[in-house]
Amino acid sequence: MTKNFLTIDDFTSRKASELYMTFSLSGKNYAVPAEKIIEIIQIPALQVPEKLPDYIAGLMNLRGNIISVLNLRTLLGIKQEMFSTENQVLIIHVDDKHIGIIIDSVNDVIQCHKENLKPLPYKSEESFITGIYKTPDSMVAFLDLNVIINNIKSIEVDHHELQEEDYSFEHLFPTDPISQQKLTHRAKNLQKEIKTEDYKDSYYQNNFVSFSLNSELFCIGLKYVREFCKLRSVNVVPVPCVPDFIVGIFNLRGEFITIIDVKSFLQIEKTKITEKSKIIVAKTPDMQVGLLVDDVFNIVNIPNDKLIQKSSAKFDKNNYTSVQALLDSGGIMSILDFERFIEDERLFIEDAV
Numbered sequence: 502m503t504k505n506f507l508t509i510d511d512f513t514s515r516k517a518s519e520l521y522m523t524f525s526l527s528g529k530n531y532a533v534p535a536e537k538i539i540e541i542i543q544i545p546a547l548q549v550p551e552k553l554p555d556y557i558a559g560l561m562n563l564r565g566n567i568i569s570v571l572n573l574r575t576l577l578g579i580k581q582e583m584f585s586t587e588n589q590v591l592i593i594h595v596d597d598k599h600i601g602i603i604i605d606s607v608n609d610v611i612q613c614h615k616e617n618l619k620p621l622p623y624k625s626e627e628s629f630i631t632g633i634y635k636t637p638d639s640m641v642a643f644l645d646l647n648v649i650i651n652n653i654k655s656i657e658v659d660h661h662e663l664q665e666e667d668y669s670f671e672h673l674f675p676t677d678p679i680s681q682q683k684l685t686h687r688a689k690n691l692q693k694e695i696k697t698e699d700y701k702d703s704y705y706q707n708n709f710v711s712f713s714l715n716s717e718l719f720c721i722g723l724k725y726v727r728e729f730c731k732l733r734s735v736n737v738v739p740v741p742c743v744p745d746f747i748v749g750i751f752n753l754r755g756e757f758i759t760i761i762d763v764k765s766f767l768q769i770e771k772t773k774i775t776e777k778s779k780i781i782v783a784k785t786p787d788m789q790v791g792l793l794v795d796d797v798f799n800i801v802n803i804p805n806d807k808l809i810q811k812s813s814a815k816f817d818k819n820n821y822t823s824v825q826a827l828l829d830s831g832g833i834m835s836i837l838d839f840e841r842f843i844e845d846e847r848l849f850i851e852d853a854v
Contacts, residue, residue, distance in 0.1 A: 520728060522800060523608040523641055524591070527579050530641045532634070533602075535610055535723065537593050537646055538708070540802030544588040544603060545688035546668035546681070556653065558584075558603060559669060562692040563592065569653065570601035572673070576629060576649065584673050586680050595646045600653070610710065610800055611641075612728035618643060709801050709826075711834065712781065712794040714764050715772050718834045719822065720801060721792070725783045725839045729797050732778040744847060748793055751780075758782060760791040761848070763837075767821065783839055790843060801826075801834075808836075 520535040547559025547570055556575040561568050570590060574581055590601045618632030628648055634641045668685055675681060709720035730753075737749040737760060746765035750757050760780060764771050772795065780791040803826045810824060821842045822835035 519613060520723075520726060521611050521613055521641075521643070522591070523611055524589075524604040525606050525608055526573060526577075526604050527582060529579075530608060530639050531573075531604075532611070532613070532641050532643045533591065533593065533646055535800055536708075537595055538800060538802075539592040539594050539599070540708075541607060541800075542590050542592065542691065543687055544584060544586070544590050544684065545691055546670065546674075546684035547688070549669040549671065554653070558673070559671070561590075561601060561688065563599075563601075564691070566599055568592065568599050568601050570603060571649070571653065573602050573604070576652075581673065583675070585675060586683050593646060595650045598650055600650065607799065610729070610797065612730075613643075707802050707804060709803055709836065710781070711798040711801050712779075713796045713798070714767070714769050714794055717769065718832065719794075719837055720803075720826070720834055721781065721783060721837045721839055723800060725785065727782040727784050727789065730780050730782070731776075732774060732780055732793060733776065735780065746847075751791065753782065756789075758789060758791045759848075760793050762793045764793075766842075766847075783843075785840060785843060788843065790848070803834075803836075 521532040522535045522538055523530055523532045525531075542563075545561055547561055549559045553559070556572055558570050558572040561570055572581075573579075584603065587606070589604050589606060591604060591607075593600050593602060613634055618634055620632055621630055629645055629652075631643045631645045634643060668688060670676065670681055670684075674684070708723040710723055710726050711718060711720040713719070735751040735753075737751050739749045740747055740759075746762045748760040748762050750759050752758075762771075763769075775795070777796040779794055779797045781794060781797060782789060782791050784790075807827045808824050809827060821838050823838060824836045826834045826836060828834055
């Protein structure tokens with residue numbers, strides 16, 4: 502007897518598309534590879550211990566790591582605007598370097614086929630933008646992080662210089678005492694957070710894609726996620742004589758992928774399919790599957806100290822979500838153990854040799 506996973510074609514490691522995080526800056530949309538993002542934080546107060554290039558807004562101490570924070574508007578030649586406490590910072594890892602990029606707000610996680618990128622309608626000496634991607638709602642400029650890294654100076658600062666609580670509020674930062682107090686509080690908290698010794702090696706495993714099932718919040722490791730698609734945008738073909746949690750299969754650019762209704766599989770009360778219902782195409786090196794969820798939200802970074810073990814219970818979801826994450830808002834998000842999930846015998850069919 503042999504076991505075959507309910508996917509017709511074997512998984513190929515060739516990536517036809519990649520995931521990107523899109524964000525807003527001065528009313529325009531930009532994108533960077535999602536896998537390069539370590540985490541997203543609210544903008545803190547920054548330190549300027551010495552004269553810095555104008556494209557570096559300042560330095561921050563993130564759990565013992567000294568990080569240059571870029572003012573992307575300067576690099577891209579965009580008109581300068583005042584920062585506010587609502588700005589965010591993308592912490593990005595490229596070529597063994599960490600940098601921060603100040604943005605207005607995160608928009609979405611999208612999938613993009615590189616062949617759909619259009620060249621810039623003008624020439625740029627720095628070539629910070631690799632191309633333009635047109636979505637139904639807007640135009641998205643894709644940033645070349647390698648070019649950005651190669652064009653910024655390496656700032657050498659003594660670690661102890663940033664231990665002092667001497668934050669600089671330059672002309673682009675708020676001047677009111679309440680905002681400055683809030684920014685300073687954030688900076689102190691980021692500096693005092695527990696430093697993970699294997700931070701550089703473990704950031705990949707701490708990134709997750711969050712999604713909802715009914716009224717509950719879940720997430721899956723970003724390293725397993727290939728792409729997303731709306732359920733109603735694909736042609737689902739039913740499969741006869743399979744468990745109820747198998748919705749069917751669909752063709753994703755020549756690959757036939759099985760769709761699993763995760764709520765049914767985990768014994769969570771089913772709800773109606775909506776316009777927000779999505780398929781997360783998730784994979785391991787050997788196989789892939791489509792996970793039907795209610796909605797997909799964002800990429801989140803969950804440090805190890807925010808993880809807690811759940812006690813076992815009679816419901817199937819506890820067998821595959823034995824770990825939960827404590828959110829800053831006070832809520833709890835369950836982490837789907839995808840490798841255990843995909844090894845479940847119910848996902849295999851028996852064929853006679």
